[in-house]
Amino acid sequence: MADKKRYTFIEKKESERGMFAFRLAIAAGALFAIDVFISFLYRGAGGPVTGALAFTAMLLAGYGFYSGMKSLSEKEVSAVYPVAGTILSGVVMVAFLALYLGGI
Numbered sequence: 284m285a286d287k288k289r290y291t292f293i294e295k296k297e298s299e300r301g302m303f304a305f306r307l308a309i310a311a312g313a314l315f316a317i318d319v320f321i322s323f324l325y326r327g328a329g330g331p332v333t334g335a336l337a338f339t340a341m342l343l344a345g346y347g348f349y350s351g352m353k354s355l356s357e358k359e360v361s362a363v364y365p366v367a368g369t370i371l372s373g374v375v376m377v378a379f380l381a382l383y384l385g386g387i
Contacts, residue, residue: 295361300354304368307347311375314340341379347372 318336321329351369355362 298360301365304351308371311344
């Protein structure tokens, strides 16, 4: 005989701070891609434009990582966006670190 188990799926609301962290991670990734494109376009002589874009993207990724980590501790909310925002922000920060260390 099969057991009659009942599963309950509770609809959890999305974390506002987690969605914000995810959006920041997407923006930082987009700025990273734009920065790399401009750098290739100008053959490494992008000047202050590429530096300003990279610095802005690093700040966004750092704050996105911080916000994502803070949103992971919220109760009764879905953890999809906080986890995705935290991981994506971390990946962008590591990519910038690799780019910086490769340039030295």
